[in-house]
Amino acid sequence: MKPLTSPNPDKFSKALGMSYKGSNINGKIWIFVEEEADFVVEDNSEQMFHGRFTCPRIPNPIMLSAVYAKCTRGERLALWEKMRDITQVLEEMPWFIGGDFNTILSTRDRTGSDTNRQAEMVDFAEAIEDCRLMDPGIDGSEYTWAKNGLMERLDRVLVSETSSQLFDAIRVTNLPHIALDQGPILVRCRMPNNHEGGRAFRFQNMWVRHEGFAGVVQDDWMAPTEAPRLLNLKIKLARIKRKFKRWNKEVFENIHANLKTCEENIAVAQSEFEGNPSARNRAEVNKQIAEYILLLKMEEDFWG
Incomplete structure (x- = not known):
């Protein structure tokens, strides 16, 4: 979270439904985590808030770095060096680093201006290369910041090579701008499926959010089977499972x-x-x- 006011943990913890874990030294980066997760600070600077993140759904800790870079090339040099320093002590731990880097990585990351920013792009690219970071790609808007006809991709998420080994997939989505000139980023990771054998039926939580879910359940469950007791239940469960599979394909596939x-x-x-x-x-x-x-x-x- 990148605030424009002094930290108020109680107010924002209640609004987000998460626990406040601290802010960096100038109060411009805040960290909140869900219940049972934790974030232990390991490095705190003006442009980066870095620490160890643990969560019950993830078998191993991962390192997280939230970034809010300075506006000038000279000031950002300290950020690039900080990234290189962190790389030296990671010990092959998965690392996610993301936020507002306040610069672009290529000319494709900007439209609406032809200002030469080659030197800044080289600085950024060299830091990424030295830290052996990867860009997992994005969904959604190509740009994360827009103002007066100028649009740029200033915000991004980068991951270490070991991060791709921990997760089956890492997905980054640039969300739409809503009443702000800068859009948020959503990062989702999928854990490996270690189950052997055929693919088991899995109830999807997203189904219950659909307005037609209750009707699908009621219509199928209430249809008679002409079977006694436990056999009746077994037939209904098998039938509604088939119904869910068809309904999922028709409604949610796209x-x-x-x-x-x-x-x-x-x-x-x-x-x-x-x-x-x-x-x-x-x-x-x-x-x-x-x-x-x-x-x-x-x-x-x-x-x-």
Whole structure:
């Protein structure tokens, strides 16, 4: 979290439903974690807040670094050196580093300006290379910051090579800008599936978020089987399992494509609202954002 005010742990802990674990030395980076997770600070500087993250769902600790880089090339040199220093003491532990690096990595990361930023890009690229970090790629918007026609990808998440060995997949999504010039980033990781044999039926939490879920269950469960007691139950369970599989394929198979479509709809709605800030256009923006948040929750359930 990158705040613009002094830390207020109680207020934001309640709003986020998470525990506050501290801020960096200038108060510009805050860390919150979910219940039963922990973050132990190992390095604290003006541009980075670094520590060891543990979570019951992850078998091993991972190192996390939250970044809020300075605005000038000279000031960012200290950040690049800090990254190199951390690399020396990682001992092959998985490492995620992300946040606002306040610079781009290539000319593709910017549109709306032709200012030469070659030297800054080289500094950043050399730090990434020296630290043997990888960019897992992104979904969503190509840019994370926009103002007055200028758009840039200033925010990103990088991972160490060992991180890709711990997780089956690492997915980074640039979320839409909502009332801010900078958009948040969502990172999700999938643990390896160590189950042997055939693929077992798995109930997806995202199903219950769909407005048609209750109807699917009721219609199928209430249909008679003409069988006695336990056999009746067994037939109903097998039947609803088949129903869920078909329903999942029909309704949720394209959830990732639906997210992309929703992002495009938000961009259109926001553009129309900026041109005509009417109550109707504002309501349309809010509607599209609400639908996007619901889809994100469904996708998060799928990844969980």
